[in-house]
Amino acid sequence: MLPGLGFPVNLGRVMESSDSNRKVLSEIDFFSNPTSKPSAQEIHHHHQDVKTLSSNISVKKEIPQTQPVSRCNLDMNNGLQLHTGNTRSDQSTLDDHGVSSDADDKRAKSNELKQLQEEVQRMNTENQNLKEMLSHMSNNYTALQLHLAGLIQQRQQHNQHDHHDLQVVGKSEEKKQVTARQFIELGSGDDEVSNSSSDERTQSASPNNGKSESPESESQKAYKLQKLNPSSSNSIIDQSTTTATTEATMRKARVSVRARSEAPMISDGCQWRKYGQKMAKGNPCPRAYYRCTMAVGCPVRKQVQRCAEDKTILVTTYEGNHNHPLPPAAMAMASTTSAAAGMLLSGSMSSPEGLMKMNPMLARAILNPSCSSTMATLSASAPFPTVTLDLTHNVNNDNNINNAMLHQFQVHRPNTTPFHQLAQPLYNQSKFSGLQLSQDRPVHQQSSTPADNVGDAAKAITTDPNFTAVLAAAISSIIRGNNNQNNNSASSSNPHILNSTSISSFSGN
DNA sequence: CGTCTTTGACCGGCGC
DNA sequence: GCGCCGGTCAAAGACG
Numbered sequence: 001m002l003p004g005l006g007f008p009v010n011l012g013r014v015m016e017s018s019d020s021n022r023k024v025l026s027e028i029d030f031f032s033n034p035t036s037k038p039s040a041q042e043i044h045h046h047h048q049d050v051k052t053l054s055s056n057i058s059v060k061k062e063i064p065q066t067q068p069v070s071r072c073n074l075d076m077n078n079g080l081q082l083h084t085g086n087t088r089s090d091q092s093t094l095d096d097h098g099v100s101s102d103a104d105d106k107r108a109k110s111n112e113l114k115q116l117q118e119e120v121q122r123m124n125t126e127n128q129n130l131k132e133m134l135s136h137m138s139n140n141y142t143a144l145q146l147h148l149a150g151l152i153q154q155r156q157q158h159n160q161h162d163h164h165d166l167q168v169v170g171k172s173e174e175k176k177q178v179t180a181r182q183f184i185e186l187g188s189g190d191d192e193v194s195n196s197s198s199d200e201r202t203q204s205a206s207p208n209n210g211k212s213e214s215p216e217s218e219s220q221k222a223y224k225l226q227k228l229n230p231s232s233s234n235s236i237i238d239q240s241t242t243t244a245t246t247e248a249t250m251r252k253a254r255v256s257v258r259a260r261s262e263a264p265m266i267s268d269g270c271q272w273r274k275y276g277q278k279m280a281k282g283n284p285c286p287r288a289y290y291r292c293t294m295a296v297g298c299p300v301r302k303q304v305q306r307c308a309e310d311k312t313i314l315v316t317t318y319e320g321n322h323n324h325p326l327p328p329a330a331m332a333m334a335s336t337t338s339a340a341a342g343m344l345l346s347g348s349m350s351s352p353e354g355l356m357k358m359n360p361m362l363a364r365a366i367l368n369p370s371c372s373s374t375m376a377t378l379s380a381s382a383p384f385p386t387v388t389l390d391l392t393h394n395v396n397n398d399n400n401i402n403n404a405m406l407h408q409f410q411v412h413r414p415n416t417t418p419f420h421q422l423a424q425p426l427y428n429q430s431k432f433s434g435l436q437l438s439q440d441r442p443v444h445q446q447s448s449t450p451a452d453n454v455g456d457a458a459k460a461i462t463t464d465p466n467f468t469a470v471l472a473a474a475i476s477s478i479i480r481g482n483n484n485q486n487n488n489s490a491s492s493s494n495p496h497i498l499n500s501t502s503i504s505s506f507s508g509n
Numbered sequence: 510c511g512t513c514t515t516t517g518a519c520c521g522g523c524g525c
Numbered sequence: 526g527c528g529c530c531g532g533t534c535a536a537a538g539a540c541g
Contacts, residue, residue, distance in 0.1 A: 274514060276533060289532070293513095301532090 254319045258307070259391040261314040265304050268316070269329030270294055272302065283308040295324030313392050 259266055265288075272290035280287045285306035292300040300320040307313035322330075 273512090275535095277515075278531070278533095281530065287531090303532095 254317050254386045256315060256317040256386050256388045257391060258313055258315050258388065260312050262312070263314075264288075265290075266314060266316055269327050270300075270322075280305065285311065292320075292322060294322070298323050310392075317386075 257266070265272070271293045273293045274288055274290050276289040277286050278289070283305060285308065287303055287305040290302045290304065292298040292302075298320075300318065300322050302319065303315075303317045305315050307315055
């Protein structure tokens with residue numbers, strides 16, 4: 001049973017060992033401590049066990065040169081101590097009988113040596129496998145814990161609003177239908193963090209996913225079917241009920257990037273097709289609508305519009321999850337939003353202890369008042385959760401990464417959106433991306449074009465460990481805002497700002 | 510000829 | 526119910 005997850009984890013490869021020597025491996029219990037997940041230290045000890053074992057193995061001959069040289073083999077060569085029973089037995093045979101043919105002796109020892117070598121090799125391989133497995137499981141552990149936290153919060157929220165839901169059954173039914181449609185539209189996102197849930201959703205909502213002539217038209221048909229005959233889609237609705245609100249928000253969650261650019265559109269590593277343009281109220285500049293064309297039916301959209309106040313600023317807003325592999329250039333923002341989402345979910349734990357359990361490093365960053373109090377801006381102005389990256393500040397002032405491109409990291413949160421609902425959509429939309437990386441130049445040494453700045457910013461964001469601190473600070477601010485919402489909702493002169501601090505010291509590499 | 514852009518029409522949500 | 530607004534659709538045109 002994986003601690004904190006509530007379900008068993010198959011460790012078959014470890015436990016299946018039947019060999020006596022491999023018993024050492026099977027005795028290693030990564031999860032003996034129910035309150036902690038397997039640590040690198042434990043696997044290191046495991047490795048040490050194998051090394052110790054190998055050093056205790058007796059050998060009198062050199063390992064043949066043709067033998068693949070592994071670390072374990074080298075260790076074995078260095079440990080020339082006669083400890084094993086078999087060898088001792090051979091020795092006594094020599095003593096007893098005095099004369100024994102050299103050939104037999106050599107053959108016996110050669111066989112023994114081979115066996116031992118194989119054994120050590122096998123254990124070394126198994127050790128490697130275990131390490132890989134541990135790494136994999138650690139990743140899964142983190143992802144699942146994040147997912148679980150979201151579900152728990154969601155459940156709590158659901159319980160709290162049960163009575164309210166009963167009063168608005170009619171309306172919620174409509175929303176469920178919309179949610180089911182959203183499931184279909186979202187398609188089969190390759191969400192590495194929440195594979196299980198997204199797969200489940202995909203399967204339940206769209207069993208023929210990918211086989212239609214056009215996924216989008218298929219989703220529209222499904223939606224129309226639901227409208228005509230709501231009962232026909234009950235199964236879909238029932239299965240999606242627990243995540244209904246979350247999914248609805250997920251569709252709306254966005255990441256917005258502000259950058260100075262003369263070009264009509266920033267290069268972000270994806271292919272886009274314009275499908276509309278509108279004049280938006282309050283802005284003389286038209287808003288252009290694009291959809292991702294890197295894969296058929298990819299639901300990702302983006303809006304591009306110049307800022308009304310400063311027309312040199314291009315505001316690009318992304319929405320949705322890519323349903324296809326992303327090019328490396330586009331992975332940058334995926335990582336960024338994934339980090340943000342993960343920490344937002346961590347924030348959903350809302351207590352320092354919970355946060356520390358979820359991710360100690362980020363928790364420390366979040367709980368560190370020296371950074372959290374100066375980096376986050378929290379706004380409730382957006383109608384849906386929006387993470388805004390403001391890359392418009394002058395890059396020439398100094399070499400500091402934060403001054404170069406990430407002067408502000410804002411998290412907009414609608415008043416009415418429960419925190420876990422904010423977290424989940426961002427978490428799920430972490431796949432979409434993104435900004436193109438400029439891989440070949442140091443971020444902090446150039447005076448680049450605004451469009452380049454965006455790519456560089458993405459790179460800096462994803463490579464700079466301090467970015468986690470910035471995100472953590474923002475989330476920390478949200479948490480506090482969430483906790484104190486009743487107290488300070490009117491504290492700002494700006495009616496939209498709940499709890500505003502500014503990012504002033506994001507120390508880059 | 511295929512792909513992409515343009516642009517008016519259409520639709521749904523929301524506030525009054 | 527009506528109008529406004531944001532978002533999307535799809536026919537027509539442009540382009541390579």
